[in-house]
Amino acid sequence: MATTSPPLTRPSLLDAHALIQPYIHLTPVLTNSTLNTLASSPSPSPSSPSASRPAHPTIRFHFKCENLQRIGAFKARGAFHALLRLKSSPTFTPSAGVVTHSSGNHAQALALAARTFSIPAHIVMPSISTPSKIAATAGYGARIIPSGSTSTEREAVVTEVIKETGAALIPPYDHADIILGQGTAGLELQAQVTPTRLDAIIAPCGGGGLLSGTALSCEGTGIKVFGAEPEFEGADDARRAYYSETGERIASVKTLTIADGLRTPVGAIPWSIIYERRLVAGMYAVTEDQIKAAMRLVYERMKIVVEPSAVVGLAVALYNEEFRAMVEKEGGEKGWDIGVIFTGGNVSLDALGKLFAA
């Protein structure tokens, strides 16, 4: 991308929010007393069996519902922000359009943002992507270019598209404008729970755009930010790197966790915020069963549709004994008000059926 991005700070987030506000939904923040009670009881099943004395924290949840965001996920924030900034760049040729590769929510988000400004969007999608996601992206008027599924194969196709069309690349997470867009969810969440001051926010971590943006939104506020990942087949790359001796980012991950939005390794710019600038206070991981149990609670108790990736933060608060013990210790009797970002709701009923049919 040809733009010069603003510094990665909380004030830049405020500017980003002002810029994208006309184009995104102010999604609601919901509470739920049943989930508070469950989280504030020791060891709700399916908990880690290793804990000798289950932790007993006091937790009040504030759920930021980005599953109700446009295109059904927070990705609309980053895509609108990146495109609005790009549009104001003198080197950008609108008729050449924009290009990205994504099999998921970023594809739809960029397609929507591009259509909004009548800019052509070229989206490189692996041929094995879910047909409904390809259809949804095409439905926003984007041109879909099929590719192989490895990142080398995808990137080769993107390079070709750029050569052909002169389109500007808008990557899914490893870019300052994207990070600043995603972080606006954290800003809104803080404002929406006033006058309560949140003690913490938990955000899932895939490429790290949302987590690092959220971390920026809390800088200097006293609110602690935590990252949540699936542990299946090493999907917890950021957690492993975070607690490693070298602190070196793990650049390659191959996992088929059900939290399909979190299969990507964390990007370099997000990592610099999460780890090097120490703006994330801890990383936690959960099992596939814990993700499914959290989904079940959200569907059956809150009656809203969330995709598996969306509930990984809730699963940490409910089932990760290390996290829970930390909240018990730091929150004491009063406990903690925890913001949890539900990142998206893009799951088909067929996919749900496969996940939960006996």
Add this chain to the structure above:
Amino acid sequence: MATTSPPLTRPSLLDAHALIQPYIHLTPVLTNSTLNTLASSPSPSPSSPSASRPAHPTIRFHFKCENLQRIGAFKARGAFHALLRLKSSPTFTPSAGVVTHSSGNHAQALALAARTFSIPAHIVMPSISTPSKIAATAGYGARIIPSGSTSTEREAVVTEVIKETGAALIPPYDHADIILGQGTAGLELQAQVTPTRLDAIIAPCGGGGLLSGTALSCEGTGIKVFGAEPEFEGADDARRAYYSETGERIASVKTLTIADGLRTPVGAIPWSIIYERRLVAGMYAVTEDQIKAAMRLVYERMKIVVEPSAVVGLAVALYNEEFRAMVEKEGGEKGWDIGVIFTGGNVSLDALGKLFAA
């Protein structure tokens, strides 16, 4: 029940609303432009194949989300109203408690209302009821009494419980206080879409408590009320009776429609409002596939959890060609603002899985 009920009129509904307001949620009314567009296009699949020229109405939806009501369904309204009125009756002995038979949402609703006022609740539930529903009802502190599954078997157990305990019977729909409670959803819906005046409201019809209550809420307002039923295995008993020569209520139905809340035949008092007082302007039925298609749209586009019974009204507006032709004719170019009551969201992910797994 020993109470003398108020007349079945709109003013009585206003009183009922004032009475129950502290105990129920003011559920949101949502709109959705994708669903408006779909409903306002000719013949969205899976439409009736018989239509020669598919109807082309203009429809703007206003969804009253009783799936977000307490206990996850509108039934909380009737149960609280009936219990509040019963409590004020001099012949009621609170310690003797209340009794009903239900395998569904009324059981949970009555259990919650009874617990709220520290009154014992005896709930007769067929042994074959879904374990999660039995557990949920017991979770509200009710005493569960198992029974056979036919209505004769259930009623025999209820009679026994009454003999034993002196409990007062609160039936699920065929009672004035229940009807007045359910009708408050219609009142709220009208107030929430101000200043737009609704042209019509569609409500599902099982026992008919909600449909008849909704009809009362619209009396004298100019808003037309329509009933929606599944057609599977004769579940459209009210529709068949409505258009029969004699207009006689069909008192027995045996259907296993996926819309499990609508398997009951319409009750006598609801029928007197729906048909004899002509407060319902028409009855329409939809297929199982149309119900599933409507569910899919609500999950994937609105991101909220609804049970199959909840979307039968939406399915009528999207797929019933007779209904659509009528809206096209009566609504003309301007079209209609239609209130649709989403009745409940009590479906387990396992049940969803079975419905939608390939």
